[in-house]
Amino acid sequence: MTEDAIIVGGGFAGLSAAMQLARARRRVTVLDTGLPRNRFAAHAHGFLAQDGRPGLDILADARRQLAAYGTVTFRDTEAERLDGDIDAFSVLTGDGERIAARRVLLATGFEDRLPDVAGLAERWGKTVLHCPYCHGYEVGGGPMGVLARTADAARFATIVSDWGGVTLFTNGTAEPEEEALALLERRNVTLRPGRVTAIADGPDGMLSVETGPGIPTLVRALFVMPEARVRSAIPDDRALARKETPIGPIIKTDETGQTSLPGLYAAGDIAIGAGNISFASADGVKAGVMLHHSLIVAAN
Ligand SMILES: Cc1cc2nc3c(=O)[nH]c(=O)nc-3n(C[C@H](O)[C@H](O)[C@H](O)COP(=O)(O)OP(=O)(O)OC[C@H]3O[C@@H](n4cnc5c(N)ncnc54)[C@H](O)[C@@H]3O)c2cc1C
Structure with missing residues (x-):
């Protein structure tokens, strides 16, 4: 048939x-x-x-x-x-x-395909998230992080910043261009250069995003566009x-x-x-x- x-x-x-x-x-x-x-x-x-x-x-x-x-x-x-x-x-x-x-x-x-960062994959869908419309409300505001994979992360970070304070981890990608930088500044997004080496549990249910030995940034959730x-x-x-x-x-x-x-x-x-x-x-x-x-x- x-x-x-x-x-x-x-x-x-x-x-x-x-x-x-x-x-x-x-x-x-x-x-x-x-x-x-x-x-x-x-x-x-x-x-x-x-x-x-x-x-x-x-x-x-x-x-x-x-x-x-x-x-x-x-x-x-x-x-x-x-x-x-x-x-x-x-x-x-x-x-x-x-x-x-x-x-x-x-x-x-x-x-x-998630970026190859220790501690990221096991938190996918829990505290490492793909979309603020799906899960941003439950995060309940900043501080939040956006992990860059490409230059588009700057635009993504400006959107996520409507849910609360955001740090954009550039993670070895190119610096955002002038226009994107100006928008990030207007949206109060903090830029954190350098490679993210690991994601770990921080105090009080926070995530610790590490950009070098002993340099943790604490966030409630980390957004990434894989x-x-x-x-x-x-x-x-x-x-x-x-x-x-x-x-x-x-x-x-x-x-x-x-x-x-x-x-x-x-x-x-x-x-x-x-x-x-x-x-x-x-x-x-x-x-x-x-x-x-x-x-x-x-x-x-
Ligand atoms: C962590 C996470 C959380 C999300 N949370 C939300 C949310 O809260 N709200 C929201 O709106 N969106 C959410 N999304 C997005 C949402 O999951 C997708 O947009 C949606 O699932 C897409 O639907 P789809 O039918 O295209 O594919 P899917 O829902 O992924 O379904 C595809 C199906 O095809 C099957 N399949 C694959 N290959 C084959 C094959 N060769 N033969 C037979 N079967 C096959 C798979 O097993 C699967 O069952 C989330 C995404 C992620 C990654």
Whole structure:
């Protein structure tokens, strides 16, 4: 049996797309390895009507609701390879199964590559954070830190400074340019040059950010914009067009969510380069609807 669509990735974008297709009574298989990007954080914030719930609980609810639609199948396995073309795609799963589909949607999310600083990775999603809109409110104000990875960190620091006092750790990146420096000054952002050598626990639940032996700066949280990689070999295998962003290349899509390979769609973080459940969900809805339209148009 050929599916109308295979969705690779059952995170916020993938399940949002699946919902639109399920409600159009289309046959959909969702392949999912169950590792959404925000799994390191105990709670997800800023998603309307779900504020403060664990991200995995939100996804489990979505799955339960989708399972009630008789045309949706879930497989807890990886999509290893995509063969074929529009109307005749086939996906090889990690279980060795081949599933045929007319359309495919990639919604695999990102894998974050954190800067190589001792003590950083184990605090990811807890006191080392990616986004002030998601977690800044809970931090409760300054002092906070921003760890630079590229020159874009200056802009990021000016935004984070709206939540409280910020120190920008340049960590070996180039000094911000004149205009950025002036804005940082207006926002009262302190610049701390030098490499960050380690992150450790400080007193009273603070983080100690070390830029040399015996030079700690105490902050309540450290924000970092990590390099993000698309979590699938399929875009490389199928030579999909990319678009450069400050966090790394994302998959280029047209206004319908279709990639450079006809019939293959992409949605969520990997297509918009953002890090926000609401953006990813909205993008998944759009791709699901447009993918559905393409099935109808192709049939006439
Ligand atoms: C630490 C942290 C905390 C965050 N907190 C918040 C928050 O509070 N609020 C907020 O709005 N945003 C938050 N975000 C951002 C949010 O996690 C992402 O924007 C959102 O998860 C993107 O949704 P997505 O569907 O694109 O990808 P994901 O949610 O990452 O889902 C992708 C899914 O695809 C699966 N997958 C990957 N490759 C394959 C494959 N080859 N085959 C099958 N399955 C595959 C993965 O296992 C995963 O289940 C946070 C991010 C981080 C890093």
